[in-house]
Amino acid sequence: MMNVTRLERNPLITPADVTPYHDDHEVIGVFNAGVAEYEGETLLLLRVAERPITNNPAIVKAPIIDFSEGEGKLHLIEIHEDDSTYDFSDPRTIRYQDKDSTAYLTSLSYIRLARSADGEDFTVDEEPFIYPETKHEAWGVEDPRVTQIDDTYYIQYSAVSEVGVGVGLISTKDFVSYERHGLMLHPENKDVAIFPEKINGKYYTLHRPVPKGIGRPEIWIAESDNLIHWGNHQHLLGLSEDGWDSGRIGGGAIPFKTEEGWIEIYHAADKNDRYCLGAVLLDLENPAKVLAKTNEPLLVPEADYEVSGFFSQVVFSCGVTLQNRDIRVYYGVADTSMAAADMSVDDILAQLTYMKVPEGGTIE
């Protein structure tokens, strides 16, 4: 069996540890954090979700940033729970009853830093680090991943608005100021993880489109010369028909390099929206080639903080730290808090099943 050591201190950061940034809001989630190592500290780029406090339980409020006058301004949509236009059954979203589409989100997410010397005991910054600043982020910024290339950190995150969920790209050298590079991928896409070095002269990223008409939420790979513009998209890894990875899969942590290949810790949900973590091994010289994958998950929701919360039965990683042949996986739990678990690269490799014929690597 796989050896997974959850930290005793788990959950590491909970909503109670974070003061709301907005007046009359509550923090309902601090989760799905990107991970960076900077000046001897471990940084978590927390996704903080804040929900407007409502004094009338019959009124549902939806927060958006309004850019119609240039500068962004927080605006609260108010909807009566009896309004038959809408479906409130998913706590995360307000959906149109008569169309298969989302009308609003019930919370606004942004990115906030937490810092730790030992990788366990974190102090959360008082102010947001990355906050919605463009019309493509009017519904929030979510689920960052951080790729360090030389002295620059590239932050990939979900940019959410009424026109869709795309992938924003920001770079920073000091986690104080940053540069925006627009949307690196168009909607509908998320779960991007850029590899930390060029491979055969190209940058690579994992990504997870969600097509509407044909196809399923599966993992793709793309290449780039400059990290800003992406092309040569290839389908990389598909769903199974049943089981833990039959609903949706997507990139998780930034891939890390081993002698055996690139290891990617990814997430997979089953048809009941239970999210687990798995691993896939990609060819060192051509990461579009899948060498092996876990047929069973590495980590499943079992601890109480994983099993219950705002959205239950979720473990979801956006980053790991690596020391020799050991990794610490940071992961969001139940769309509520942050946790971490330690495991060894050798244990992960021992869980892998090798492909008979490697997937991917087409002539495209």
Add this chain to the structure above:
Amino acid sequence: MMNVTRLERNPLITPADVTPYHDDHEVIGVFNAGVAEYEGETLLLLRVAERPITNNPAIVKAPIIDFSEGEGKLHLIEIHEDDSTYDFSDPRTIRYQDKDSTAYLTSLSYIRLARSADGEDFTVDEEPFIYPETKHEAWGVEDPRVTQIDDTYYIQYSAVSEVGVGVGLISTKDFVSYERHGLMLHPENKDVAIFPEKINGKYYTLHRPVPKGIGRPEIWIAESDNLIHWGNHQHLLGLSEDGWDSGRIGGGAIPFKTEEGWIEIYHAADKNDRYCLGAVLLDLENPAKVLAKTNEPLLVPEADYEVSGFFSQVVFSCGVTLQNRDIRVYYGVADTSMAAADMSVDDILAQLTYMKVPEGGTIE
């Protein structure tokens, strides 16, 4: 009123003009052609759709190219029309009854050339020009657009397979040999139209993602340094709530340059799948800025060959030819045949309504 002169010779090319490439198949559509001017001739890059002939009307056949053994091989799926797993109500597709997704297409499309000295009288090549060659094209290649940059022609087309509809890119200098550049955009996306020159140091393309969860089928714009890798995606033009452009809109012809701005002839469908052509005027120096658009369509399905066919009520352009201030719009009709109509740039400009505040042009 808008002056539109349909060619007397319309429809210019019909399925009867094209011999099937596959044994035991019939040509059901020759439509949505890309347009190029090469060595004094007008070339149409026809989308040819072929359907397997069935001797048993109770059996529906779906053609795919099977790449499981490396080289592609035509394979016919056979499904009984009583099979309750499937929904056959749309003549173009076979859908799963219990999920909102496409199982197969009923025809296989590829790209074939037609050549003309006068732009009206076309001779169709005997063999395909671009045929599915990768796993991302297993269900066909569709709806090409052609952008000439110096002496190279870039062909943008829908690459269709079970993993989704992405956008393939191919370049040619002679319409005999060509080079493949993979998928320039990931699923779900189509209706790409690359601008024919760099603008302020960048290439630009229009594209039309189809998101699943949030957002609608609308027109976006992206930029590139090399035509292969694309980024800085921005939402450009949205649907109206009702009327001719309330269902879906997408790039049509390759944009052409006028003193007043870039003119893009695009398609729009209403909620009943009636496809019309409209125009949008984009800023010469920043094509992410919408200056004006047609509030009423330029061309609506009216002629008999537009109103009825394999999929009725469709006019759909992938390209125009420009001479001074006159354009000839080539367009597919009813997913069946090709037609053309002449109109003047001044008439198009006179139909435009200018934005009070230009759309687009965000700080991203």
